[in-house]
Amino acid sequence: MADAEDAAAIERYFASLGRKPSEAEIRSIAQLWSEHCRHRTFRGRVVGPDGTLLADDLLSTFIGSVSSAPWVISSLRDNAGIVEFTRGYGIAVKVETHNHPSAVEPFGGAATGVGGVIRDVLAVWADPVALTDVLCFGPPDSPAPHGALSPRRVMDGVISGIGYYGNNVGVPTLAGAVVFDGGYLGTPLVYAGCVGLVPPDGYSKDPRPGDVLVLVGNRTGRDGIAGATFASSALSGDIKSLRPAVQIPDPLVEEGLIRLISAVRDARAATGVTDLGGGGLVVAAAEMAHEAHAGCELILDEVPLREDLEPWEILVSESQERMLLSARPEEAGSLMALARHEGLEAAIIGNLTDSRRFRALHHGVPVVDVDMDFLFHPPRLTRTSVPRVTEPEDEPLLDDPRDPGGELLHLLSSPNVSSREGVLRTYDLGVRGNTVVYPVEDPSGGHNDAAVIKPLDDSWEGIAISVGLRPRYSRLSPYWMAASSIDEAMRNNSAVGGRRISLLDNFAWGSPERPEEMWSLLEALRACRDFASGFGAPFVSGKDSLYNESEYGPVLPTLLITAVGVIPDVRRALTSGLKSPGDSVYVIGVTRAEMGGSEYFEMKGIRGGSVPKVRIDESRSAMECIVHAIDQGLLAASHDVSDGGIAVTAAEMAISGHVGLELDLGRVPSEGTSREYQLLFSESNGRFLVEARAGADEELEDLMRSVGCRFSRVGSVVREGRLVIRGDRDVDLGLEELEDAWRRAPW
């Protein structure tokens, strides 16, 4: 961090005022200028090893340039992105990380992560309708790393924290992923997302000088002091000493806030709203004032406290379940009444001023009194990027397996492929009664590629929510890692029928002060721009979490892509399970010798190889094929081809549908493959395995030809409960064998 530069800037500023900064001022500035709050790296410059400028303002250059589309209402601006749904309704969406707190105190860290992201969505006046969670842990059987909790302990705590919070507030947890890799041993990642619905004309913000500031929800206490600066540094030392930086979750209050915010919105009883997240009250109030082109004055004595606190503690505490609202003074009474009706405490704690100063008073004495412009213009940072020396991309050529069936069973039981049913069922997937496609299919327990909800009573339109992440590819190419993550998120969305897709990026990287980390971040950002533009899918929101480091080094660079699509008629939405014996099965998309980073190479212990590329035209037409075919009712099932390739995809569809499948490997569309293991297990992007409805073969083939996608009929659904994949050596396995392997989960 630019500690010296920041300190000099602070010294210069207060010298110009002719006084020393107070403790409250120093603490407040530290929060506002933290990486977590101001995105110093993403807003800074990057130079190469020789000092040449590579990029100026990463966020604008790489994400801002691909953040618009006709359906985007608000992107990269407010607490959550907003896109059009239908008839004036907007879809709000936000994804956050809560990595450090979850590493230290898994249950509370993950639960407060969920609570925090719900409040982000409330902060754009949306009603939360779905949650997402993506979790990255060290290998489940690893012992506890030095000074930290074992992956198993972290995982158990995180999963119960997420379930506890989401189930209690009554928002279904519907999309996500669990990833295991040695690169997360010291630095587990916990992403939590929330999708909300904004009613017509519901998104309005007009805070002005003179408005009062109303703090609602929990009392402020000493928990989570300085969380934003904690989140902006590496994890080190004994984790127990870091516990005070973790907040305490109370979903009961959150549930009240969810009700209150929609009531306030509908009654138009406030002019603005924001959440109290990283950095606490000082950040929330300053950002609200900044947005209003105003200043603010806070009376810290009015903040309801849980215990005696110093003024600076009141400013930076991250006690959970609090929101800040602005209201015209004459409306404050009705706002307070609405809060009381939900049994929530509310207090007028100050007001917006036209002074462009941030002031906080305690016992009548100013403890903070600084210019807004100073607070919002920290020194710009310059980072250095130095390319990592990469291995040559030669694809090693292996002999075809003597027992491809045995290898398939091995892959099905690997931690990254096996069943997530045990986790998914601890989340309430059906609360609100709007779920159409569940992440876990009943009764088989198979998994679907994306969730679909129908949030409006009087419309068949739905929202499809999916995620994509291929962190292992980072080791080979951060550029293609990012491209593949986008492809995966979008194809998961298309697989159920989603289109008009909007994206969110969530970067979890190590210290940007390491030139190689900076290089890989730039590579991933470059791919975000290239493929968002190529796919016509805008980035509407995102977040960067840097300094994910421990004594085991930086985290495996991980870009989570969340995709939100719409579907015109939820009754057409598809699940992944095979349906009817006799139906034809097709592969859409091209399989290549791209085994680098694959589950198969992981199983074989091979680290190099050719990383899967993304060919925009191919992927695009494959997704178009799927969506058109779904709209025309030509498909009975679809599943994207991902971890473990076509063989694993076929097994998953058979397990989910509890019916057999026969494929001919020779018919799989391919390019440059010379071995059967590549056809079986390659993870090339842009591919689907689909079941055509009985009698729809011809129509489906005509459609696929007209869209111009590569496809082939590779086999059919069969009555006998076996998966047969014909090749030089056949895969021939019973459903029970497949299921046993797939359910041999690490939990």
Next chain:
Amino acid sequence: MRIAVLRGPGTNCDRETARAIAEAGAEASIVHVLDVESGIVDLQSFAGLVIPGGFSYADRVRAGAVLAAKLRTSLRDAIEEMRSKGRPVLGICNGFQVLVELGVLPGIDGCRAALAPNSSARFEFRWIHVRRVGRCRLSAGPDVQPMPVAHGEGKVVFSDPRCAGELESAGLVAYKYSMPDGTPAGGIYPYNPNGSEADIAGLCSPDGDVLGLMPHPERAIHDWQVPSALGVANGISIFRALVEAASSSG
């Protein structure tokens, strides 16, 4: 005709429950516990009462315990008064837990029930099948239908091992977990998802005015809510029976 859907802090299935009542042809009003306590809302102005699912008071102490304790006298009295007029009361999931905590169900002498932690010792969401049994006027619908369960504490246990049999022979067991074809689940997981005694999923009061069940019929109103392999939606049948009972009451 209006039916009250009672919510307290942490109740979270009130919206879809109100929606199901509306689809069954009655007007549903979501009523806050605080408004009932303060006298702003009189439960007796409603023709029926539904206590929906959720985690009232975050399931502190025990599922449903705080809401029941908070309302032990006032809610119990209100329910008794409604029943004296033949007005129906339905408790779903957390609402069933509240009715059991209040002692309204099972409602026969010598039998106390409790909803214990699931045998799996964890919260679980799952679609299951229930079979309608007994002779409760609120437990309408086809013999077998799919519904989801979503609870951590839904295992029906009794103070006396004879209770399950007594309730069953009195026709007061309203729903039982079953195999998809309607044959008894026989305690086999996951068909019986929580280990309930005698596969009991729902109980009815002797006068037939009160029904409590762990599965969520309000999430099984439309076919699009039901996974295709499970069958057709029929949760609406319970709400139709509720509305019919409410409209014929005094």
